[in-house]
Amino acid sequence: MIKALVFDAYGTLFDVHSVGKECNEIFPNKGDEISQSWRKKQLEYFFLRQLMERYKPFDEITRDALNYACKENGVELSEENEERLMNAYLKLELFEEVESVLKELSEKKLVVFSNGSVNMIDPLVEQSSINEYIGEVISADEIKQYKPTPAAYNHALERLDVKREEVLFMSSNPWDITGAKSFGFNTAWINRKELVAEELDIQPDSVYSDLSGIREWN
Amino acid sequence: MIKALVFDAYGTLFDVHSVGKECNEIFPNKGDEISQSWRKKQLEYFFLRQLMERYKPFDEITRDALNYACKENGVELSEENEERLMNAYLKLELFEEVESVLKELSEKKLVVFSNGSVNMIDPLVEQSSINEYIGEVISADEIKQYKPTPAAYNHALERLDVKREEVLFMSSNPWDITGAKSFGFNTAWINRKELVAEELDIQPDSVYSDLSGIREWN
Numbered sequence: 001m002i003k004a005l006v007f008d009a010y011g012t013l014f015d016v017h018s019v020g021k022e023c024n025e026i027f028p029n030k031g032d033e034i035s036q037s038w039r040k041k042q043l044e045y046f047f048l049r050q051l052m053e054r055y056k057p058f059d060e061i062t063r064d065a066l067n068y069a070c071k072e073n074g075v076e077l078s079e080e081n082e083e084r085l086m087n088a089y090l091k092l093e094l095f096e097e098v099e100s101v102l103k104e105l106s107e108k109k110l111v112v113f114s115n116g117s118v119n120m121i122d123p124l125v126e127q128s129s130i131n132e133y134i135g136e137v138i139s140a141d142e143i144k145q146y147k148p149t150p151a152a153y154n155h156a157l158e159r160l161d162v163k164r165e166e167v168l169f170m171s172s173n174p175w176d177i178t179g180a181k182s183f184g185f186n187t188a189w190i191n192r193k194e195l196v197a198e199e200l201d202i203q204p205d206s207v208y209s210d211l212s213g214i215r216e217w218n
Numbered sequence: 219m220i221k222a223l224v225f226d227a228y229g230t231l232f233d234v235h236s237v238g239k240e241c242n243e244i245f246p247n248k249g250d251e252i253s254q255s256w257r258k259k260q261l262e263y264f265f266l267r268q269l270m271e272r273y274k275p276f277d278e279i280t281r282d283a284l285n286y287a288c289k290e291n292g293v294e295l296s297e298e299n300e301e302r303l304m305n306a307y308l309k310l311e312l313f314e315e316v317e318s319v320l321k322e323l324s325e326k327k328l329v330v331f332s333n334g335s336v337n338m339i340d341p342l343v344e345q346s347s348i349n350e351y352i353g354e355v356i357s358a359d360e361i362k363q364y365k366p367t368p369a370a371y372n373h374a375l376e377r378l379d380v381k382r383e384e385v386l387f388m389s390s391n392p393w394d395i396t397g398a399k400s401f402g403f404n405t406a407w408i409n410r411k412e413l414v415a416e417e418l419d420i421q422p423d424s425v426y427s428d429l430s431g432i433r434e435w436n
Contacts, residue, residue, distance in 0.1 A: 045418065047265045048393050051366050052400045054418075064417035071414040148269050175266050182270045196289040199282035200263065200272075 002186065002217055003162045005105060006138075008147075008171035009114040009121055012190055013130070013211075014092035022088045026081050027073070034069045041065035043175075046115060046146045055144045057117040062089060090123045095192070099129050101211045105218065106133040113156045113169075117141040136160075148179020168217050174198045181205070188214050220404065220435055221380045223323060224356075226365075226389035227332040227339055230408055231348070231429075232310035240306045244299050245291070252287045259283035261393075264333060264364045273362045275335040280307060308341045313410070317347050319429045323436065324351040331374045331387075335359040354378075366397020386435050392416045399423070406432050 010016050016039050023038075024031025042065040049056055056064075066085055070077040102110060110133050114121045118139050125137055138159050145151040157164055169185040171177045177189040181202050189204040190211055197203065208214065228234050234257050241256075242249025260283040267274055274282075284303055288295040320328060328351050332339045336357050343355055356377050363369040375382055387403040389395045392415075395407040399420050407422040408429055415421065426432065 041417075044393075047269060048366060048396065048418065050269060051265060051364075052397050053368055054400060054420075056419075064419075068414065068417045146269075148266060150271055175262075178266065179270050182272060196286065199259075199286045200266065201274075201282075202272075 001166060002108075002168045003166040004109045004111055004160050004168070005214070005217075006111045006113050006156060006160070006167055006169045006185070008169075008173060008176050009112050009116060009124065010092075010173075011192075012170060012172040013094060013098050013112070014124060014128075015095055016089075016092060018093040019085060019088040022085060026084070027070075027075050030073050030075060034073050034075070037069035037072055038062075038066050041068045050146045050149060055146075057119075057141050058115055059086075059117045059120050062086065062120070089120060091127060092124060094128055094130065095210065097210050097212050101214065102130050102133045104215065108218075109135050109160075109162075111136045111138060111156075111160065113138040113140075113147075115140045115146050115152075148175050148182070150179075150183050153180055153183035153185065168214070170211065170214060177204045178202050186217075188217070219384060220326070220386045221384040222327045222329055222378050222386070223432070223435075224329045224331050224374060224378070224385055224387045224403070226387075226391060226394050227330050227334060227342065228310075228391075229410075230388060230390045231312060231316050231330070232342060232346075233313055234307075234310060236311040237303060237306040240303055244302070245288075245293050248291050248293060252291050252293070255287035255290055256280075256284050259286045268364045268367060273364075275337075275359055276333055277304075277335045277338050280304065280338070307338060309345060310342060312346055312348065313428065315428050315430050319432065320348045320351045322433065326436075327353050327378075327380075329354045329356060329374075329378065331356040331358075331365075333358045333364050333370075366393050366400070368397075368401050371398055371401035371403065386432070388429065388432060395422045396420050404435075406435070 007013050017035055020032050020035035023035045042062050045061045045065055112134055121139055125131055138156050140146050140152045143155045164184045167185045169180040170188050170190055172190045172192050177187050178200050181187045187204040188206040191207050225231050235253055238250050238253035241253045260280050263279045263283055330352055339357055356374050358364050358370045361373045382402045385403045387398040388406045388408055390408045390410050395405050396418050399405045405422040406424040409425050
């Protein structure tokens with residue numbers, strides 16, 4: 001019996017590569033590469049900082065990763081463009097099916113659980129059309145422990161006030177879905193990019209190509 | 219006053235992409251891609267397992283990553299070829315300048331410190347021409363904590379029996395050199411691929427394009 005549907009934000013509900021459009025306007029022909037590198041470094045930096053015990057909030061890491069991506073691609077990043085791109089992160093687009101699926105499931109407890117710091121994830125959810133369906137937004141920043149550490153999922157569980165097995169957790173990120181399953185949540189991997197399964201000895205309970213599939217857990 | 223010169227193994231002394239040759243023989247035209255993906259997943263898997271508190275030794279992770287790389291690239295991996303490629307990891311080539319530099323510094327305490335499990339790193343060092351110069355091989359597997367955690371570098375320090383500031387640590391891997399500097403070692407980043415510096419608020423003490431540069435610490 002599932003009592004809480006918990007969604008990762010970046011890549012799962014919101015398309016992080018929608019910043020690619022602004023990247024392309026600022027850096028013609030290099031926008032996609034910069035956008036990909038930005039996301040890749042963002043992930044790498046929060047993994048590394050967690051491992052090195054040098055926590056830094058997600059907004060600062062996102063800014064650091066943007067600076068790296070620009071340097072790597074040999075472009076200058078003006079202060080103005082840095083702010084413009086950081087602001088783009090507060091207005092990411094929802095994936096196409098998200099609004100209708102969440103509307104349909106809106107009698108359930110719907111929760112966003114993200115590594116994003118409160119100053120990034122709150123405005124993002126608030127400006128989106130799903131805001132009215134989301135009961136709670138939980139940030140790993142509240143305990144300064146990033147997913148996929150067990151401590152992060154445990155923090156979400158404590159905030160939810162349900163049992164571990166009453167949670168269905170959704171993410172598009174393989175590392176996140178593996179971490180959540182390892183912790184003991186029910187998991188549905190939203191495999192938007194048709195990736196092959198990870199070789200981490202832990203498999204999600206369900207795999208769907210988009211969020212529509214989770215209706216069968218209802 | 220530096221008393222111990224501590225070298226990372228994979229990518230620093232030994233060229234992990236020398237397995238690319240065997241990959242190319244087994245999978246014509248796809249060998250380079252598989253070799254790159256193999257290394258990328260190997261790193262990702264030990265980061266993730268450390269974060270998820272699901273430690274597994276490096277040899278098993280390396281095998282898992284190879285399986286992922288083959289699936290990702292749409293090729294079948296026979297048992298025979300799996301063994302052949304895993305064995306290639308025990309015979310990686312040294313980078314060109316390594317032997318002469320280590321020979322020149324051989325009156326110092328020269329140590330290899332690797333995330334590799336003992337059954338991978340020991341045979342690799344033993345079959346190489348630098349074996350006679352290496353006083354000790356330290357594996358993160360001894361405490362089941364991977365670099366770049368502080369616990370891993372601390373383990374090396376305890377094995378070395380010198381002071382933290384008497385260590386010069388060399389790695390080509392940015393995450394490793396950042397972790398080592400964060401822990402408090404002197405560091406020389408062997409930046410073989412001319413990468414741009416990471417945006418992690420921590421910079422190595424020296425940067426060289428290959429190991430030759432470390433002679434100035436003598």
